[in-house]
Each structure stands twice: as C-alpha cells, then as structure tokens.
Amino acid sequence: MLDGRGMLISFVQKLKDMGFSCSMDDFGSGYSSLNMLKSIPISTIKLDGKMFAEQEKERGKIVSKGIIRIARELNIEVVAEGVETREYVDFLKEQKCDMI
Numbered sequence: 001m002l003d004g005r006g007m008l009i010s011f012v013q014k015l016k017d018m019g020f021s022c023s024m025d026d027f028g029s030g031y032s033s034l035n036m037l038k039s040i041p042i043s044t045i046k047l048d049g050k051m052f053a054e055q056e057k058e059r060g061k062i063v064s065k066g067i068i069r070i071a072r073e074l075n076i077e078v079v080a081e082g083v084e085t086r087e088y089v090d091f092l093k094e095q096k097c098d099m100i
Contacts (some may be wrong), residue, residue, distance in 0.1 A: 005011065005039070009040055009041070009086065012040050012041055012042065012077055013041050016041050017045075019045040022040075022041070022043060022044075023042060023043065023044035023045065023079075024036065024037075024042050024044070024045045024046065024048065025046045026048040026052045027045040027046055027047050027048060027067070028047055028048045028050065028063070028064075028067065029048040029050050029051075030072065034067075034070065037070065037071070037074060037076065038074075042076060043076065043077060044076065044077040044078070044079060044098075045067070045071055045076055045077075045078055045079070046079045046080075046081050046085055047064060047067065047078065047079065047080045047081060047097075048081065048082070049081050049082015049083065049084075050082070051064050051080075052064070052080070052082060052083050052084070052085070052088045054085070061091055062090070063076070064080070064091075064092070064095070064097075065095050068092075068095045068096065068097055069095075072096070077098045077099070078097050078098050078099075079081045079097075079098060079099040079100075080092050080097050080100045083100050
C-alpha cells in the first residue's frame with residue numbers, strides 16, 4: 001500500500017510517462033524540500049519569491065545558489081518568481097537560473 005508521498009511520486013511519474021512535464025511551485029517554502037527533489041520526477045522548480053526578501057538577502061542568496069546548483073545537477077529547470085530588485089536579477093543570471 002502506498003502512502004501519500006508514494007502516491008504522489010507514482011502519479012507524477014505516470015504524467016511524465018504520458019509526456020507531461022511537472023513543476024514544483026513555491027519551492028523553498030511550505031512543504032517543499034530538498035528530499036522531494038530526489039524522489040519526485042519533476043522537470044521544473046519555481047523558487048518562491050520569499051526566498052528573495054531584502055531582510056535576509058545574503059542568506060537567501062546562499063540558499064538559492066545551492067538550490068540552483070543542485071537542480072542543474074538533477075537536470076531540473078529553475079524559475080525564480082517574485083524577484084523585485086535588479087540586484088537579485090543580476091545574481092540569478094550569474095547563477096544561471098533558467099527563468100526570472
């Protein structure tokens with residue numbers, strides 16, 4: 001018997017087998033985790049805009065840099081949502097974020 005996570009992995013794999021691509025939205029907040037990246041066959045992660053909050057700028061850069069690097073190693077596209085400053089746009093381009 002599959003648990004909720006096992007059912008999710010199975011369902012996403014079936015969608016992928018049918019030619020769909022699946023994205024994980026709001027990555028970095030809520031229930032998303034690095035552990036899910038290794039288990040769920042997704043094609044894209046969308047970084048949550050909260051990752052780019054000014055009050056935690058340096059820590060946010062360190063975390064997003066690591067997530068982008070891991071995603072690239074796993075052949076997962078990275079989309080950054082809610083980016084509001086030129087500084088972050090330049091930083092994300094430098095990190096080779098796929099879409100800003």
